[in-house]
Amino acid sequence: xxxxxxxxxxxxxxxxxxxxxxxxxxxxxxxxxxxxxxxxxxxxxxxxxxxxxxxxxxxxxxxxxxxxxxxxxxxxxxxxxxxxxxxxxxxxxxxxxxxxxxxxxxxxxxxxxxxxxxxxxxxxxxxxxxxxxxxxxxxxxxxxxxxxxxxxxxxxxxxxxxxxxxxxxxxxxxxxxxxxxxxxxxxxxxxxxxxxxxxxxxxxxxxxxxxxxxxxxxxxxxxxxxxxxxxxxxxxxxxxxxxxxxxxxxxxxxxxxxxxxxxxxxxxxxxxxxxxxxxxxxxxxxxxxxxxxxxxxxxxxxxxxxxxxxxxxxxxxxxxxxxxxxxxxxxxxxxxxxxxxxxxxxxxxxxxxxxxxxxxxxxxxxxxxxxxxxxxxxxxxxxxxxxxxxxxxxxxxxxxxxxxxxxxxxxxxxxxxxxxxxxxxxxxxxxxxx
Numbered sequence: 564x565x566x567x568x569x570x571x572x573x574x575x576x577x578x579x580x581x582x583x584x585x586x587x588x589x590x591x592x593x594x595x596x597x598x599x600x601x602x603x604x605x606x607x608x609x610x611x612x613x614x615x616x617x618x619x620x621x622x623x624x625x626x627x628x629x630x631x632x633x634x635x636x637x638x639x640x641x642x643x644x645x646x647x648x649x650x651x652x653x654x655x656x657x658x659x660x661x662x663x664x665x666x667x668x669x670x671x672x673x674x675x676x677x678x679x680x681x682x683x684x685x686x687x688x689x690x691x692x693x694x695x696x697x698x699x700x701x702x703x704x705x706x707x708x709x710x711x712x713x714x715x716x717x718x719x720x721x722x723x724x725x726x727x728x729x730x731x732x733x734x735x736x737x738x739x740x741x742x743x744x745x746x747x748x749x750x751x752x753x754x755x756x757x758x759x760x761x762x763x764x765x766x767x768x769x770x771x772x773x774x775x776x777x778x779x780x781x782x783x784x785x786x787x788x789x790x791x792x793x794x795x796x797x798x799x800x801x802x803x804x805x806x807x808x809x810x811x812x813x814x815x816x817x818x819x820x821x822x823x824x825x826x827x828x829x830x831x832x833x834x835x836x837x838x839x840x841x842x843x844x845x846x847x848x849x850x851x852x853x854x855x856x857x858x859x860x861x862x863x864x865x866x867x868x869x870x871x872x873x874x875x876x877x878x879x880x881x882x883x884x885x886x887x888x889x890x891x892x893x894x895x896x897x898x899x900x901x902x903x904x905x906x907x908x909x910x911x912x913x914x915x916x917x918x919x920x921x922x923x924x925x926x927x928x929x930x931x932x933x934x935x936x937x938x939x940x941x942x943x944x945x946x947x948x949x950x951x952x953x954x955x956x957x958x959x960x961x962x963x964x965x966x967x968x969x970x971x972x973x974x975x976x977x978x979x980x981x982x983x984x985x986x987x988x989x990x991x992x993x994x995x996x997x
Contacts, residue, residue: 751781762958799840833901
């Protein structure tokens, strides 16, 4: 694995630094520099910017010879992440001291919350514990938000929350679609959870796209395969309805999720390939964020990262095992590829994948292996390891969360544009009629 943030730039780069007194205003917004609006050099382009336009940290490509994450302007931040998202090899961001102090504090609190929730044998499980500590802060405005109840393919009822982006952000004739499956270890959170709602609003406007957040059934009341069945029902509904009701294109569907949602998104791609998608719908990208991809017995000791971080940040190995046991229930389906996508026999004809791992996450070894299996089957996969981050970092605002979200956005935009320029499904999208 490359230890730079981009495989596309290995040549040495010489940054030409603007002189401190060369300008009295920000290169980007033209705001005058003051004591409160101080000037900063972008560590990639060398330009002078104010606090607001040069506040993001990024791991720069190898050619910049930086040993830590660097402060860059907004434009260079997007450029750096775009190079990363378009990489065709496994890459890792610069290790810059590991998780932040804030992350370590959050980790300690979260483990206590899980314990109070009853994530152990003999305890009474109460998922409301984790929702009670979330607060909705600074709602991101979208053009329209709609809650729906749909009838599933197997007679199941699925709740959806549909986010339509601000019409001023439209970039294409029709919006692409992102089916999003939330985190929560298969047992907690939902589409109304502030962290889930906020992330979906952000993704809707950043891409921009119609985001369909799926309220899949939770364990232990509804063990596997309930969540995957709900995911497939949501996909079929989207394929049949988005063109008519949301001015979106069912030939440009992306799926994604973080944590347990990443497992469900990967499983959905396998199921869609095997069972087909109605109304000529098509999945053009899958975005899997720190996904657990092998829930089979013995998986806890099968992978290096599982063993290394079994009692690491955010969640203990015992708590993970408890959650996975609830999801699988009393069935012996842990080796079913729709439960453990990494154990599938056939990885061909899957949509291009972005797999985001975290350096302090128990599951990053599985993500690396999944990307490799997709490539060996003739598919496309990008794997980025965010070296300083932990399980549950995505969308948290901690550590490298901003970079990971922007990489997701860039990847979706790229794959949608590729799909828009080609009506053929031979480039890796999942497309079939039922």
